[in-house]
Amino acid sequence: MKYALFFLIISTLSFSQKFSFIYETKYKMNTEKPNDINSDIMILDLEDNISIFREIEDKKTDSIKINQGNGLFKMGVEYQFYVRKDLTQNKIAKVITYIGNDYLLPIDENLDWKILSEQKIIGKYRAQKAEVSYGGRNWIAWFTTELPFSDGPYIFHSLPGLIISIEDSNNDYSFNLIQVKKGINLFDARSKSIKIDWKKYETLAQSYYNDPYNLNSKMGMRVTMTDANGNKMDISEMTKESQKNIAGKDNPLELNHKINYK
Template sequence: MKFIIFFLVFSTFCFSQKISFIYETKYKLNSENPDDVNSENMILDLKNNISIFRDSVEKKADSLKLNNGREIFKMGVENKFYVKKNLAQKRIEKVITYLERDYLLPIEEILNWKITSEQKMIGKYKSQKAETNYGGRNWIAWFTTELPFSDGPYIFNGLPGLIVSIQDSNNEYLFNLIEVKKGGNIFDARTKTIKIDWKKYETLAKSYFNDPFNINSKGWKTATFTDPNGKTVDISVKNKEIQNDILQENNPIELNHKINYK
């Protein structure tokens, strides 16, 4: 009984504090090229059952936006990992920033976890194995009750402890917890959003593919840019480079929403 009371007090104390979990994230941009791997650290900020998952660039952009500084925008729609969660209300939403507008994409796919008896140490945490399906991929997760938070990287949540590691069965996406930071304030700079669904998401993605610099809507018939060598090049050349990159890096985390670009 004392243990249960202690756990409840400890859990309540933890959820009332702001904690940041840093995940090393690796993903293959092209499933057919094992060497084409992107790696970056992403941050899960959590307080009072509210969390935001984003990379360090997105977090810096949010901070600048809140302080009326110069905003930073990533071009494109693909490979966005910005996710908001309300764990108490079981609400998960992906944020897509495109042409200086924030779009809110609700994640309605249910995570049906299968918890196994298999356990092992991951870093300093005693962890237990669980499996689920999401986005057309099979996922293997390891969670620990030593960090009593029912959350994890990206959209993943709902286990009896924090997810310290998760990867898909094809080894194309991997999230590993590397650091825990306590203190600070969680902040949300993307509150004015336009709600979309996956069909609208595809429309935005194809719009970017066809016109990366949004020239058509500006009424420009032609435009140029200056390359790193100071050479002036027609924008159509740069458009072609971006389109080729999108076609070569079309390995989204949600495979069931992979876009057939034409």
Template sequence: MKYLLIFLGLSSFCFSQKISFIYETKYKLNLEKPNNIYSDNMILDLKNNISIFRDSQDKKSDSIKLNNGNGRFKLGVENQFYVKKNLTQKRIEKVITYLGTNYLLPIEEILNWKITPEQKIIGEYNCQKAETNYGGRNWIAWFTTELPFGDGPYIFNGLPGLIVSIQDSNNEYSFNLIEVKKGGDIFDARTKTIKIDWTKYEILAKSYFDDPYDINSKVGMGKTVTFTDPKGNIMDISIKNKEMQNNILQKNNPIELNHKINYK
């Protein structure tokens, strides 16, 4: 495992300071191709018990939006990792960005942690093992009280210290801390949202699956999407729709396995 990049005197940080924790995130979306592993660096920004977890591209997109630019444009709703937490109020919310609209999905599943006596060193930190269930998966975490923040990657939180490493028992999703940074400001570019639940989340996903390239009616931008083959001939949109639908079906191993969508 990579050695963690740390700052001297980190344990003396006051809770009002802004800290960023960078996690190497690996996940398998297509179980028929188990060696096809996606990898992203995702960032947990934390200040005053408020945190935002997002991948590096989403953070860049948020920064651009706050400076009156155009952010990242997403089509589908699945496989998004954007999470806001208010640790004081014990409020966890997942943000789904779909066709320029931000949907707020409250996470109400309670994490019941079982802390075990087992310990090991990860990088520079003395860590202790804990286990929980979330999203239809069993999770094994390693946390350290040397970083006295009861937070962690994605929705995970509530332990006596920061989660340094966590993965599900099937080894399909993992988050591993690789760097710690201090300073800067925590910024939120997704404050205007539409609240949904898992039922509405599934409706959105199926709407996209049924007609992935129906940009004109979904966005209302008055644009027609066309595709051409290598010879420049216009392709039937139904062919591209079918290709996208097959891609969605192949990547249907969500982190919340208990909310896996049955498209057929």
């Protein structure tokens, strides 16, 4: 009865208010370079039990896409962090943008949380520890009931409070709350998405690896590239270098869907 009342309060607050939660995200893309750490600032916008988690720059380009009909997106598929959640329906999906199209990848893996008794203060919030397995990784999370929203960064959700910190056991990925904003509008410029599964996801990734400069779509056209000094560049060598770079990024968050490029 106590938990039922708690989640009713969460649902009411989430429905009636708009919040944005800013996270610092750190991740390692190359297992052979453990000290090469990427850092991005990401935002979780929450409104009416719908949330979107994306990079701050993604949100800016989404705004451009709405207002001007265009926008730039990160290429490739494995390191795009755009996630849409419907907390009421428990529908979670990644949205992947590739060559002008948006693809919707449902996340069906169950989050079987284990809530522990350990507590500590993180920033100004009292947080409680929880553990879960997802994507072939074990995760340690800290959530707070002082922010009564059953949500969190990336695909993570369904704890009795906001997840303010979560990190995998290998210290490869971490998401840490750094700011809370109230009254920020949520908007979604990628609502017209093509639904795919993990098999199609792998096909998209392999397609990008095979043709990182999207030259196949330019067949019949003379394709030339130049550097900043106006010197002509060897496309085949550039492709090989890009493929080496793509294959070297061998540490995706979903390890159970790691792609072996060939």
